[in-house]
Amino acid sequence: MSRISERFKALRAKGETGLVTYVTAGDPDLERSAGIIKRLDRAGADVIELGVPFSDPLADGPVIQRATERALAAGATLPKVLDMLAATRADISAPVVIFSYANPILRMGLDYFVREAGKAGVDGVLTLDMPPEEGEAFRTAFAGAGIDTIFLLSPTTTVDRIRKAAALGSGFLYGISRLGVTGVRETVNDSARELAERVKAETAMPLALGFGLSRPEHVKTVGQWADAAVVGSALVKVIAEHGQAPGLLDEVERYVRWLRN
Amino acid sequence: MSKASTWFGRRDPDARGYYGAFGGRFVPETLVAPIEALEAAYFEARRDPAFAEELERLLQHYVGRETPLWDARRLSEACGGGRVLLKREDLTHTGAHKINNALGQALVAKRMGKTRVVAETGAGQHGVASATACALLGLECVVYMGTEDMRRQALNVFRMRLLGATVCGVDSGSCTLKDAINEAMRDWVARPGDTHYLLGSALGPHPYPLMVREFQSVIGREARAQCLAQVGRLPDAVIACVGGGSNAIGIFDAFIDDAGVRLIGVEAGGEAIRSGRHAARFAGGAAGVLQGTRTFVLQDEHGNIEATHSVSAGLDYAAVGPEHAFLQETGRAEYPFATDAEALDAFQQLARLEGIIPALESAHAIAYVLKSAKRFGPDAVLLVNLSGRGDKDVQTVEQILEEAGRVAN
Ligand SMILES: Cc1ncc(COP(=O)(O)O)c(C=O)c1O
Numbered sequence: 161m162s163r164i165s166e167r168f169k170a171l172r173a174k175g176e177t178g179l180v181t182y183v184t185a186g187d188p189d190l191e192r193s194a195g196i197i198k199r200l201d202r203a204g205a206d207v208i209e210l211g212v213p214f215s216d217p218l219a220d221g222p223v224i225q226r227a228t229e230r231a232l233a234a235g236a237t238l239p240k241v242l243d244m245l246a247a248t249r250a251d252i253s254a255p256v257v258i259f260s261y262a263n264p265i266l267r268m269g270l271d272y273f274v275r276e277a278g279k280a281g282v283d284g285v286l287t288l289d290m291p292p293e294e295g296e297a298f299r300t301a302f303a304g305a306g307i308d309t310i311f312l313l314s315p316t317t318t319v320d321r322i323r324k325a326a327a328l329g330s331g332f333l334y335g336i337s338r339l340g341v342t343g344v345r346e347t348v349n350d351s352a353r354e355l356a357e358r359v360k361a362e363t364a365m366p367l368a369l370g371f372g373l374s375r376p377e378h379v380k381t382v383g384q385w386a387d388a389a390v391v392g393s394a395l396v397k398v399i400a401e402h403g404q405a406p407g408l409l410d411e412v413e414r415y416v417r418w419l420r421n
Numbered sequence: 422m423s424k425a426s427t428w429f430g431r432r433d434p435d436a437r438g439y440y441g442a443f444g445g446r447f448v449p450e451t452l453v454a455p456i457e458a459l460e461a462a463y464f465e466a467r468r469d470p471a472f473a474e475e476l477e478r479l480l481q482h483y484v485g486r487e488t489p490l491w492d493a494r495r496l497s498e499a500c501g502g503g504r505v506l507l508k509r510e511d512l513t514h515t516g517a518h519k520i521n522n523a524l525g526q527a528l529v530a531k532r533m534g535k536t537r538v539v540a541e542t543g544a545g546q547h548g549v550a551s552a553t554a555c556a557l558l559g560l561e562c563v564v565y566m567g568t569e570d571m572r573r574q575a576l577n578v579f580r581m582r583l584l585g586a587t588v589c590g591v592d593s594g595s596c597t598l599k600d601a602i603n604e605a606m607r608d609w610v611a612r613p614g615d616t617h618y619l620l621g622s623a624l625g626p627h628p629y630p631l632m633v634r635e636f637q638s639v640i641g642r643e644a645r646a647q648c649l650a651q652v653g654r655l656p657d658a659v660i661a662c663v664g665g666g667s668n669a670i671g672i673f674d675a676f677i678d679d680a681g682v683r684l685i686g687v688e689a690g691g692e693a694i695r696s697g698r699h700a701a702r703f704a705g706g707a708a709g710v711l712q713g714t715r716t717f718v719l720q721d722e723h724g725n726i727e728a729t730h731s732v733s734a735g736l737d738y739a740a741v742g743p744e745h746a747f748l749q750e751t752g753r754a755e756y757p758f759a760t761d762a763e764a765l766d767a768f769q770q771l772a773r774l775e776g777i778i779p780a781l782e783s784a785h786a787i788a789y790v791l792k793s794a795k796r797f798g799p800d801a802v803l804l805v806n807l808s809g810r811g812d813k814d815v816q817t818v819e820q821i822l823e824e825a826g827r828v829a830n
Contacts, residue, residue: 215594215725216711218603219449219610225593237723262447262710267724289447289710293437312450316613321453339451340611 163255163283164308164331167206168366168387177383178206179420180368182259182392184227185210185244186236188403193236194248195409196399201252203416206388207332207368208252209286210245212238212260219288221343223393227400238264238273242280249281257284257310257331262294270297274305284308284331292321292328299328310334313359315351326363335359335369335386344393345372348381356385376421391419428642429467429635432677438627440747446626447710452606455613460628462533467635472528479524480639483557484514488640490647490804495774496787500794503801506656507777508644508672510808515550517780517809518640518668519621523550525636527558530617537561537612540619541605543570543598543664544735544782545577546809547621552586554619562586565604569596570734576813595728598664598738602712622665623742626713630670630742637671644804645675652802658683661806662785663756664700664735666742668808673754683755686745687789689731690758700729702741703749703756709740716743732761732821733781733814759788767791768811768818780809781818 161169171178181200185193193210200208213231217224238260245256258277265273265287277285285302287295292311299309308331313322315338325333337352338345352369359367369382370390382389398415402408438444448456466472480486491507510518523540530538538560542548548564555562564581568590571578581588594600602625609618623633641659648656659676661669663686676682691699699705702717709718711726719727719739731737748754759767764781767788772778779787786805794803811818 216599216603218606218712221607232725237725239723263718263720263726264724266709267707267720267722288449289713291446291448291450291453293453294445294447314449314451314454316451316454318454336451339613341607 162306162308162331164207167255168332171206171387177379178368178388179204179379179416180207180209180370180388180390181205181395181416182209182211182390183399184213184224184231184396185241186213186231186234187227187396187399188230189234190236190240190244192408194244196412197248198251199409199413200416201254203413204420205254205416207257208254209257209259209392210241212241212258212264214261214264217261219341221341221393223344223396223400224342227396238268239276242276245282246280255283256281257286258282259286260288262287262290270301274301274307277307278305282307284310286310286312286334288312292324312336313355315339315355319358319362322359322362326365329365332366332368332387333359333363334390335367336371337369338371342371342393344374344397348373348378352382353385376419379419428638434627434631438631440744441750443714443716443743443746444627444630445715446713447715448626448713449610451610451613455609456626458533463529463628463632466529466532472532476525476528480521484520484524485512486639487643488512490644490651492651493775496771499770499774500790502795502799503797503803504652505790505794506648506802506804507807508640508804510640510668510806511777511779511783511810515546515553516812517546517550518637518671519547519550520553521639521671522621522633522636522667523547523554523619526617526619526632527554527560530560530619531558533617535560535615535617537563537616538619539563539565539605539608539616540621541565541598541601542621543601543737544733544780545570545574545581545813546735546780548581548586548588549577549584551619551621552581552584555586556584563608564588565591565601565608567596567598567600568592570598573817574734574813576816597729597734599726606712622667623670623744624665624712624714624740630714630744633667634670634674634744637667638674640668640671640806641673641675644672648802648804654802655679655682656802656804657797658685658801659804660685660687660786660789662687662736662782662808663741663745664738664782666745668806670742670744672806673748677753684748684753685789686754686756687785688756688758689733689736689785690760691730693760697728698730699758700731700737700739701758702739704758711740714743716746717741732764733785735780735782736785757789759785759792763788763792765818765821768814777807778811778815779807780811781814783808
């Protein structure tokens, strides 16, 4: 059983709502990213999603676009992100998921990426612009290295495709709780519940719901319908606000502990 | 004009939208269902004689097709060999080939019950064409355009607004076409229910490259028949500029099976093939995935998309349509480039030799024949797609020439 599956099994056994945290790797720079993910782990994140900065993040809203620009300007690349993770992995107990667009992985070379990701201790990969129909080569290569392939589900996803994602994916399914790109919202959308109900009717695979969540009450609300809540843009915003300040790591940890309240 | 109902479905990609190793559908999950719905609606529309009839009516009476094939004698003479024929897409309503596709897709959107259209634009010609089609069919229209392009194609921004469209400036990345496409896709992800994304070139996820090619293929069909009627034989080469590749694939399509006809797509060489200062994907790119499709992409060693440059906004783009990647790989078509300087020269030469001011995009194709016509021999027939007119570029060119101290006269 993969580290991701074990983590979700443990959450279910305890009846707890998991917290999946997203940060863009290399924002504000790779050294501080290493510090950030250690703090996420210490603050109790159940899964750490590490975003690979890409020049054309077409599924992301302004918050993550800006983070991506900062990370690229600070020199982050996919190989360097994996190096950073490799050097940090022993200090982190939470499973780590690489969150990327397809092109950086293709450019690195799929086989080489899989080898390096394995060495760095990557537990899962989610490729934003690689739906199951295009993702067979990735999935096979990841499976061969014991890395989970995580697929996205959206309010527009049909029942047939929910089944396909559940059959082909592993670890957990990532439900996009509303239409649109990533970004912070005030409230949890009704479409989140509806999607969760449709997914649960098709599969027993763990489900994390995200997109727009930023507060402990959002996490609690989502926990009624899903195994875990994903917090991304809101966390990236905290990093943006404190990027250059000495208290960055403390602020990150405080924010995540607050979410877990 | 040939019967529209016979245009469609002659050369489809495989069921997943691949042309050999290129194409496909690399989109965020939210867009999978809307794109599948679009594919189904398009395939249903192209089987419906009433759809073809309506499209034909618009192309004839609204766009003004067929467009002339002009025997450009003074240009031919200046080329020092061969006979250059110009397919006059610049004479269509709105002044570029883009209207052929915009009307076709707007009809599909209407059939699907969509009420809102989003589009990206570089040179502004596709934005103007989309705004026009939406005005005609009563659809709301939002056009995303890079702020750099809004500056250099200011005339078209005003035209779009006059036509009732909302123009949204995009100032991320390089503030050009690629960034406008990202923003249009972000819009579509947020409103897939009521919105159609009217993509303007033979790019993006399946079925766009197919659909755009089929709507633009009227260019080649007309030109092939006109060439046979006027010259008595097929051309030796068909030449077109290549941004995303819609005017090129539109004129190439009718000649793909004519093995003796060379197909030549001219890319933007910018300031010569130096990293970041050109848009010659075949000269400097590598296979990759960008904006929904696997194709040739200008990218760095880590897969980030490189900055591009061209004096022409419509060619200033880091990827090329997947079918062109396939035609290049199989050797059926070839893709040289023309530099900014060569295009600027061709822009002025065509004005003086033929009384035609071309779009800067189209001027790249003219630059190629000025440079290379001789190599085809004195009896060669060279068919050039004059994809658009140059009104939009007059100010830009004036400025460049003034700065260079080379003002005409
Ligand atoms: C007149 C004209 N020609 C060519 C192009 C390039 O696009 P494509 O390669 O799709 O024909 C444009 C795009 O803006 C254009 O306006």
